[in-house]
Each structure stands twice: as structure tokens, then as C-alpha cells.
Amino acid sequence: MLSSIMLIVLVTTLLLGAGTAVWVGHSMRQTAADGALPAQTRALEYMARTLAFRVEQQQKPLQSLATVLSGHMHEPREWLEALLLQPASLASQFDEVQLADARGQLLLNLEKNQSRPLSQLLEPTRDALRRGLEEGKPLVRSTVQVSDAGLQLEFQNVFPVRTAQGRLLGVLGASYRAAAPSLLPLEDEQAGTSGDLFLFDKSGRLLAVGSKGQWQLPQDGGDIHTFANEDLAWLRTVQATTLSERRGSQLWSAVTLPWTQWVLVKVSNVKDWVPGMSVRSVWLLVVAVGLTAMALLVVLALVFYPLTELFRKAERAQKRGVMDVADANVYGARWWQRLSAHDWGEAEVLRNALQALGHSRESQDEREQQLQQQLQTLMDYAPVGLVVTQGKKVLRVGMQAARVLGYQPREMLDMPLRQLCASDEAYEELLARIARGLDIYGQFDSEVCLRRKDSSNVWVRLNGQSMQRMSRTWEVSNKEGDERYLVWELEDVTTKRLVREQSSWKAMHDPLTRLPNRTAFAMRLKEWLQECASVAGSADVLSVGETSTGHGVILYVDLDHFSQVNRQGGREVGDEVLGHIARLIESSVRPHGWVARVGGDEFAVLMPGISREQGMRHAQLLCMAIQDWEGSYQGQRYMLSASIGMLVLDAASHSVTTAFQGADMACYAAKRKGRNRVEVIAAAA
Template identity: 25%
Template structure:
């Protein structure tokens, strides 16, 4: 087949090339990266050889320097011992031993390197003792490990080992001389003998030192010459290969130039060439199709004729600013009918020999459909699918923008937090389809009450946020009341039923004191919460002076502090003993929780526990406490053997939480030995209010061996009616009956009756809040089994109690 080129020439392709879609030149192009990799490998090999030569030279030098330290130390040792044998001066002996430490350190390093496995730490310590420079130690180790068996260096190692034999003899001779000096046996004859042996050893060691250095130098020289030869060969190979690659690449460029022209016109993306003045010198069919313009009419057009004026970057002098036009990005081209089409613009400058010869090559890809899709996706990402309102992410973004405007100006805005009052009723009675329709109608009605600059968004569920632009708190309160009345007057109809669109609205002002959107939302949410708490279907404003606001803030602060304390493991376990009133004194106690403040103070549960319960967070607290208690008791097996029962309080929220039940069951299955030592205390009111859930929890715990105590017994009024069928083991009598015991005969009668019922049902009874000895006596008389209170034990850290029990037993036979 033949193909016409723009210049009028003709190129021919074989049928096989046309059918497969690529030619031999394409295969050559694919091989180019492999050639580049080969060049990189050869270059790296040459560099590696160079580094190796330098490293070997440095290693040999390090060993020669080390031999110099070795030699000086050996000579110093011999000289000092020679003097010591003559004068018996301890300083000479000390100098000799210090000198011998150098060759002995090198010996330690060599032996460490010959171990299997190699002891690098010992080797480094040895070379350091040998006086070698710290920066040479790793080099000495590498040299020995890599070349210990190589020619020349192998001979050096052999000489080193033989010289160490003489060094050991010098060390042994030092000890012999020292023994003679100590025992005063050193006479002139012995002295002379020692000195002759020292001189003989010194002579042999000098010969070995010279041979060691000569062997190292010869080996390094031979290795260096060999590697230099290899480097020269590698350089020649690299040069030849680079020239070959360059010749093939140039040939490939020339052969593919005509193919590029064909590709230019057949490409599916638009392409054009411009001169420096912005005139089109060449364009392809794809660009003509994008512009809906005849191809032959594109040549000679200016860039201003096909590019949207807002996207054409000009200099101050009115010329095209090519520096900015070469930046990639989305731009608009003008079609033949005047409509704009978005394209992805990628431009590059081909520099010629002269300024006028420069050319700009541009590739444009039609992205108008992609931009429409991206716009749709962006809308979906920022809007709620059900109601069409903006979603929480977009609400927070707009609030951040509004806060920035307020902080840099004088304007004020207000935020309304809107919470539906009847949504759950609609959902539960009419189904989710009705609930969805209810939300759509409510959001449309709410949006219809807003002014031009206001906006509304859905935070999630049945919660909405409304921004009232330019409204003070007083203005916003009036607007919120008006919106609330309009919503209350509207009704939702479904399947013959009518529902009012009642809602609670919390209003918070956005002013210069507003630091971020999260705090603003929390303020409006707090006001809305109070509106619901005060009876729902009303408007409540957030004011710092409001006591209810302050109380909720205080509670939220305690919730946040407690959650942080849990995360930072700052919850403290305390314990209070429970003492039997009759019989053997067995160890029982109730675990109490405290909070360690950030400044080290101990916070009682009365400060943080009510807030955790109020905001539904106490289950997380119980989970953390149970985990801590189990871990601490299991970690003290001697205490566990002595322990009779450990009481742990649980909240009503925890016993109805299936996740909490699964967590405790998992702990008990993991540590089954703890089960019969644990008694979970559940308040009587929690059981009465959640009888089915409480029964499920109790059954699961008792099935694993735990015991259950009914806490605050007597406060539920209907106690005796359900007690026969409730499988609990312990009754903890409400402290309100114990506190005034002795002052009120009615309290004593009630306590006596509870004790009688407990005995009849086979349940243990415990009296709480026992604060006097007189109360203990009365409780024992009416048959109560155990007592707990300050008269018995002041709560202390659990670990302190565990360390005191079991108490130390004194063996009277040995005392």
C-alpha cells in the first residue's frame, strides 16, 4: 500500500506491516530501553571496579597502619618487660601490659571474624583495642571477610597467626617475671635469662612484621593492577557499545521521520504546529474535527482565532506569552460555529537555530465530556443524594469560608441546627419510603423560607444546618421562630395519615470569636439539644451566660476528658474491702474507678461518671475498666489464689450493649480461671428497666462461672416481685437504708426483711455505706452476711491492696 505525505512524497509499506500495525523500526524502538539499561550496567560496573580498587587500597593501607600500631606496641612491651626484669618497677609492668593489649585486641578481632557465625561486635571491640582508627574498623572487617583466603593476603594472615604465638609468649613471660618479682626470686641469673628470651622473641616478631607488611603491599599491588586491567576493558566495551547505540539511534530517527508525519495526521488527538507569532503552520484531521473547521483553512490562522480570549496569555506588549502558554492545562478552543469546547492543552517548544525558527508543537484532547462528568461527580460529592441539599462536607467547607469572612470583616452570620421531632415516628409507623419522602418535603419547605444569601444543608439523618447571612443572634432568633412556625403549620400526608413537621432549632452566632466550623456546629447542636430537653418543638439560642449551656459544656468537657484519659490510660483502679460479719475473714472487694487528671490530681467518679452516662459513653468506660481489672488480677497469680471475690460495677448501658457482652465473653473465654473470682454488680433499676437484656447478660455470665450482684437493692420498690425468678447471687442493700441505721426503726426493719428474703432465696446479702461500729453490730444481729463502708476500709489503689493480700505468714516454729 502507499501513503501520501504532506510534502507530496510517497512511503511504501509491506502488506505484513499494514496488517500487523507496526514495522521492524517499532521493534527497534522497543529495544532502546534495554540498550540504555546495558549502558547503565556497564557504567555502574566501571564505577564499581573503581570503588573496589580504592577500597582494596584503603583496606591494605589500614592493615599496614594497624601493623605499625601492632609493631610499636610489641616493641614497647618487650622494652618495658626488659626494664621490669632489671629494676622490678611496677610502672614498667603496667606499660608492658598496656602495650600487649594492642596485639591481643587484634587477635581477638581475628578470632571473632573466624567464628561461625561471625561476631562483628567482638571484632569491632578488638580492632578498637588494637588502636585502629574508628573509620578504618569496618574496612578492616570487610577486607578480612572477603580476602582472608585470597593470594598474598592469605600469606599475611598466616604470618599474623604465627606472630601471635610469640606475642602470647611475651604475655606469658610478663606474668612469669611478675611472679618472680612478687616472690622475690629474681636474681641476676634469672634476669639475664628473661632478657635473652625477650630479645629472641623481639627479633622473631620484627621479622614477622616485615613479612606481613611486604605480603600486604604485594597483594594490594597485584589486585589493583588486575582490577585496573578489568576497568580498562570495561571502559573500552562501554565506549564501543555507546557508539553503536548512538549510530543505531540516529539511523532509527531518520527512518521514522516519515512515519511520524503519517502518525501526525492519523492521530486521534488534535495536533498543530505554531510559529513564534502564533500562526498555524500545520494541523491534523483530529483538530479539524474538534474545531468543526475544514483542515485546509486552518493553516495560516492565528492562535487568537481558535483559542478563547480568556485562555490566550499575552505579555504587556500584546505579544503571546509563550512561557505561560507552554504550561499544560485545560483551555477552550473556539469551534467554527463560535461555541467553545474544552480541551486538555499540552505544548512544547522546538528550539531552532534562530529565534524565528522556533516552533511550538501542541497536542489537544477533547475533554468536554470528561469535564461534564467531573462536574456531575463534584456535585454528587458535595450534595445529599436524597434531598439535593449540600452535604456535611460542603457545609463545613462553606462554614469555614464564612468564618474567614467574619474574622476579616465586620459582618456577622448565624447558624441554625435543625433537628426533626417526628422523623422516627414516620419511619417506624410508615416505613423508610415514607421517611425518605418526609425528609424531601421537609427540606424543600425549609429551603423555601430562606433569603437569597442564606443556604441550607443536610448534616445527616434528620439533622440540617441553615446559615442566615448577615444575621445577628437576635435577628437569627426571630428568623428561626418564623421558620419554625411555618414548618409547624405544614403537614406531611402518607397513606391517609398526617404528620406535623415539628422540629427543634438551635441558633449560634458566628462572630470574630468563632475559631472553626466544628466549634460553631457544636454550639448550635448544644442549643438544639437543650431545646429538645426542654420539651422539643421550640427554638433555643446559644449564649455563653446561659446556665444550661454552661452545664452542658461542663458535662461535654468531662466526657472529652474521660475519653482522653481512657485513650492515655489514665484511669486508676481503686478498691474497697467487703468484710464478712460472721465467719472466716475471706478477701472480697469492690473495684472503684478514679481519673488521674492531667496535672496529677485524682478525680472521683462523681465528677465524670454522670456525664458519661448522660451522653451514652459509659459503656466504653466499663469496657476499659473490665479489661484493666482482668489484666491486673491475672498478672498476680498468688493474689488470685487468695482472692474470694472481686466485684465490678456495670452500667445499664453496658448490659444492653451486645458489643460489650461479646467483649466480656471473649475475656472470660481467654482467661477462664478468672470467672469464679468475678462478681458483676448491676443496679436494681437497670435490671427493672431492661429486664430481658439484663436476663440475657446474667445468664451469659453465670454460664461461665461468674456471680451476679443486684446493686442498690431496695430502691426499685418492686424488688420482691421479680426477685424469685431473677438468677442473681448477691443482694447489695441500698446505702440509703444503712446510713441512718440506729436512728430510724423503719430502716432496721427493712434491712431485717431483706436479710430474711435473701436467706430464704439462698442469696448472699451485703450492706453498703457502713460507717460505724454500731451499724456493723446491728447488721450482724439481723443476719446480714457482709458489710462494706468506711468503717471497714477506706478505698485505696487496687495494686496496694493486692500487695497486702495475701498477708505475710510468720512461721512460729522459726520465729
């Protein structure tokens, strides 16, 4: 029997190994083919965003230069030319700079920091300046050129020069050139796959071809023959979006490049994306399957050894006539007991384990009761009210939460959540809000109105999340998935809501996040500085081992790329996210810090009496907490990060103004060094 089983296992292993190899190879090729088109399209979108970012970065110095010139347009031409030709002038960042007044009169023509005759200005550049005067808004004109260094992209920017009141004084033009690979890197560098890139203008004319590691102009119209009439018609449908489709064995992707009205097209072969197996890989797979089969045979021989021993014992017992003389009523039990008295290995371990499980069942029940009592004790004496719900009923409640709702803890066991709501409409609305918060943010944190035992209303703050989120390694079966366990913190906020209605509270707090505003933060900082000054004045010399209370830190928190949340989900979702982040910051620095909202997506934290090392630890923990937070909207997930500037305060050296400026400078340094980091500054007095 053992030989037959081993032979069957060997054949089965070889067949399964070969079938698995074929199936895995086919699945890998199919998966790669299915993901090839989205991957190719994402690479093109990345190139488009990179080009848009470069163009926008070039417009910023031009805008600053226009602002400077707006106050000097009445100066003579020589004076303006000297201003722009200064070594530190922003004009040095461009290859060519032109300036014209409001009447269209050309004033300056600079090329590579040198003055050129006005008559040498090309007509296309003059047309761009005229359009800027006529339309009165920034313009960008892009062209493709050939130089000794290869294909180049030229961008002509035109920016209006206006007074502070908005009156048009003239236009400022500037152009710069860059190598095509620096602005439009070839796909080989982005995705590691081969293919051809084609650059078209808005009329469908082919401008450049990216192939064999370089950009070049179309050669005698030969490259345009690659595209049929229906291909060109398909390209003309690309406006401000991205198109992609699979045509047989070819992948076609097209994306519009911002600012240029160009269309970038990538054409590649599906086979380039599908991995193949070499002869060496095939032989390695055969060897691996063979070794696996041999190892399995050895393991089977070891595993079946106790079974074969039991069989031999039974055979010997039968030869001795034990089974023949055994009583039929006790045949199984007494014969097995006699046979199993000599077993070992897995059989012995299994028998001993079953006996141990039978003896320990009662002790396990007692242990479970002890754990239940300990859990209830922890919930009863926790500093906050705790409630555990399963589905639509209360599973367990702490004493603090029960008192807020007017019940005894035992009265709320298995209580339907509907009983805590004043009406069916309020109940359905509460469930919808909880489901939305859990789906989007992974938790629910809001104020709701509940009904007490005496039918009176009480406003509470509910902060809860699923136990699956609290312990990510705990997996819940599908049967329990619809009735997930939720853990809630419950706090009575009825008095706080009455206080918020007072005008004095509204004047010193932000209505969206309910945090103190910038004015309140400045007053709190000023009070702390004055307190430290009075303490320092009452004692001239500190005793040995005594520390000064005039030190602390200020954290200036600025959310990175928060505008993407508003663009993706709208202003309403952006306000919700700000509320969640505000509560996250407040809970992260509690009880050492005092938090305020000082700007749109900017927060400030005062931590008095905290050293530099302690402040850095709190700041880094806060930065990681914001980075770990994530939400979703309409199936799309978004995450945030924060740039945090930390100022080490000295009450004897700082004022409210210098403290704000120093923290803001540290935050700006964090953004400049890559965002999602903490930068520390100890400003001088």
C-alpha cells in the first residue's frame, strides 16, 4: 500500500508541477499583457506632468520680473536694459527676453544677456507679443528645433505687465530652450520597455519621432506613413484627456501635453511587455519539480512509518489470535488500547494531545470567564467612555459611557442601537454617517445627538474604528464581515456645544476644525512668554539642579499637496479631511501641546517646557501619523504628508512675531528640502 501511494504521489506531483508551471507562465503572460496598456499610459501621463511642471516653474521668475518692471515702465530704455542685464537679474534665466509697451512699441530685445537690435526680432516672436497685448493674459508658444546637440524644444512665454490697479503697461516676453530628452525622456528610461514615441501638434502634423534612444525629426515623411487615416482621426479626438487602446498585437496610448497643445503618442508591441522563459529557466524548473517529488517521497515514508508500525502490530495480534478471542462488544476499544500502548511519534503525540484537551476544557472555560471580567473592569475604569458594538447592537459598554447615557452597564448588553436614537430617521442617518466615515477614512469621529434612558437628549462625541483596522493582522470571516466589531470612545459634549454658541468663543476659534485660531494662538504664546518673564524676574539665580521654565518649542505644520484633495473630492471633502487632520494633530500632541489652526492647511503647536530632543520626537511622531493617515473618495484613495518646522523657543529671546517668523522659516525649509520631513531652527534674538 505504501509503495502504491508513493507511486501515485510521484506521478501526481510531476503532473501538477508541469501543469502549475504552464498555468503560472500563462497567467504571468496574461497579467503582463493586461497591465501593459495602463502602465504605458501612466508613463506618458508622468511625462506630461513633468513637462507641465517645468513650464510652470519657468513662468514664476517671469511673473516676478514683470512685477518688478511694472513700477519702472516709465524709465528710459537704457535704464530698463541695464536693469535686466544685471548678473543677479531674473532675466539671466532665459535665452531671450523682449519688452514692449502698451502701444505695441518694442523697447528691448535681449539674447543670452546681450542687447540685440530691435529689427532682428523674428516675426513669430512679434506675433506672440501682439497676442499678449491683445488678450492681456499669460501665453505660451512652443516649437521644435534642430541644433548641433540634437532636437530641442523652445518655449516662448509672454506675461502682461500691469500696475497694482490692473492697468496694462505692456508685455514681457521670454524664451528658453532645452534638449528634448530632458523634458520628454524616452520611454526606455521610464518603463524599461521598447517602443516608438511620436510627437504631433494639434492639427495632426508629426513634429518629432523618439526611437532607438534619441529624438529626431521625421525623415522625408516616411514616419508619417506609419499612421493610417483612421489613426490620425483618432489622434484628433485627444483634447484634454488621455486615450489608450489595444489594436491586435500593438498598444496605442496618447496624451495631451499641457501648455503646448501637442499630443504625445506611444506605440509598442504586446510581446515587449510579456516575460518569456529561457531554456535555462525551463531546466531549472524541471530540476526543482524533480527535487520536490523526491523530497515529498522521503517525507511520505517518514510520515507513514507510524502507520505501518501500527499495521504490523495489528497483523501480529491477528496471528497470535488476539482478535479472534476478543469480545465483540469491546473489540475496538480494548484491542486499540493494547495496540496503541506501544505507539510513538505522531500517533502518540495525537493521543496525548486529545487527552490533554479533554482534561483542560474546564480550565479553559474558567480562563475565558476571567478574561471577560478583566475586560469589563478595564472598560469600567478607563478614563474615557468605551463602547463595543457588533453590527447594530451593543456588545459591551463601560461604566463611564453608561453613565452618560443614563443606564447601568448590564442594562445595555445586547441593546439595539435604534434604542439610543430619537427616531427612525435619526437612526438611519447615523448609520449612513458611520458607514461613510468608515469607508472613506477608516474611522468615524463626529458629534451626534443620542437619547438617554429618561428620553432626554444628550450630545456626545463618537470616535470609533473597526477592530480589524486596530489590529490589521486579525482577519474576519465572510460570515462576520457584515457585522463588524467597532470600538467607540464616547464623550459628553453638551456643555461644550453651549459654550461654542457664545460670541467670545467664536471670535477665538476656527469654525471648521473648532481649534483655536491664529489670534488665540498668538495670545496664548504671548501669555506664556509673559509668565516665563515674570518667573525669571522673581529669581535671579537658579539653584543647582534647577531648570529654567522659559524654554519650549513651536511646531508649524503645513500639509503637502492638500490642493489635490480639493480637486479630487471637492471643497466639501477637503473640509472633512481638514477636520480629521485637525483632530489627529490634537490627539497626537496631547497633553504636551496646544494646537491652533493658523491658515488654510496650516497648524501651529505650542509645547511649553519641552526640550529640543523631546520636541523633535513629538514632531517626527506627528509627521508619521499624518503620513499613515489615508482616505478614499469614489474608489480613489488619497494620502497626505506634512512639512513641519520646529522652532526652539527661549522666552528671554523671542517675541510672538519672531517666534512665528522662525517657525514659518523652518517649515519653508522643510518644504524646500523635499517635504514630509521636520526641520529645526533655533532663531537668534
